[in-house]
Amino acid sequence: MNLRIWKSISGMGALALVFSIAPAAMAQCGLPNKPIKHSNWRPQYGATTPQLLLAGLDGFEDHEPIVGMWHAVFTAQTQDGETIPVPGGVVIDNSVVVWHPDGKEIMNSARSAQDGNFCLGVWKRTGERSYLLNHIPWQGNVYDPTVPPDTIGLPQAGAQIIEKITLSPDGNSYSGTFTLHAYDPSGNVYIWFTGTLSAKRITPDTPFSALL
Numbered sequence: 001m002n003l004r005i006w007k008s009i010s011g012m013g014a015l016a017l018v019f020s021i022a023p024a025a026m027a028q029c030g031l032p033n034k035p036i037k038h039s040n041w042r043p044q045y046g047a048t049t050p051q052l053l054l055a056g057l058d059g060f061e062d063h064e065p066i067v068g069m070w071h072a073v074f075t076a077q078t079q080d081g082e083t084i085p086v087p088g089g090v091v092i093d094n095s096v097v098v099w100h101p102d103g104k105e106i107m108n109s110a111r112s113a114q115d116g117n118f119c120l121g122v123w124k125r126t127g128e129r130s131y132l133l134n135h136i137p138w139q140g141n142v143y144d145p146t147v148p149p150d151t152i153g154l155p156q157a158g159a160q161i162i163e164k165i166t167l168s169p170d171g172n173s174y175s176g177t178f179t180l181h182a183y184d185p186s187g188n189v190y191i192w193f194t195g196t197l198s199a200k201r202i203t204p205d206t207p208f209s210a211l212l
Contacts, residue, residue, distance in 0.1 A: 063101070065171045066123070066131055070097045071211050072107075072199035074178060079193055089195055092180075096211070097199065099123060105133060121161070131174075133163040139182060157183040163197065172201045 074093040076084055084090055094110040105121040119137030126132050138158045160183075165176030180193040200210075 064099075064125065065129070066099045066125075066167055066174070067101045068099060069202040070099070070174070070199040071095075071202055071206075072097045072197055074180075074195060074197045076180075076193040076195040078195070080191060092193065092195070094211070096202070105135065107135065107137070109137075126164075127166075129167040129169070131163075131165050131167070133161075133165070135161040135163065137161070157185045157187065159183060165197070165199075174199050 072093075072095045073091060074095070075089040076092045077089045078084060096108045098106050100106070103122055103124065105123050107119050107121070109117040109119070111117045116138050119135060121133050121135030123131055123133040136158060159180060161178055161180045163176060163178045165174045167174045175196070175198045178193075178195055178197050180195075181189050182191045184190050
């Protein structure tokens, strides 16, 4: 009798030990230690048919179709109010851009790192598929012809890029216009551009060659 009771107590102790260790083991393996939400059907803004979204992905429960990673090309058409005498304009930036669901944006420019090739912005939706982006980068020796391109120039305050863009119906590209004002440390505009931009969505299957 005592032997059976001891075996029962030992078994319950081992079982309790297993349950106490399991959550820690799951966390160490990268599994969530909180309940996983079920996926549900939630219509995408402007879509005619429901789109399956994962409600467990925090921040994507109210999904904006602009959210994601993009390859954006900026082509200047005017400089300081004068038309640039180059057919089609001049490409002044080739960037990888991420639009975050919380209204923030980050850009990794193809410019030299010493010129400040990472910059930030904030955006809002202005229509069914239209958006306004206020992008403010700090700058290095950008546009300064007196500084050799292979040296680090003096800080030149920064710039402001205002983008007005429209997302394509399929959500895989966008296009629009931009204005860029570059400022000196005193807050004076020393050069400004207007132009057009276009972007294509970057997916897990996008090759690097597509960005060139």
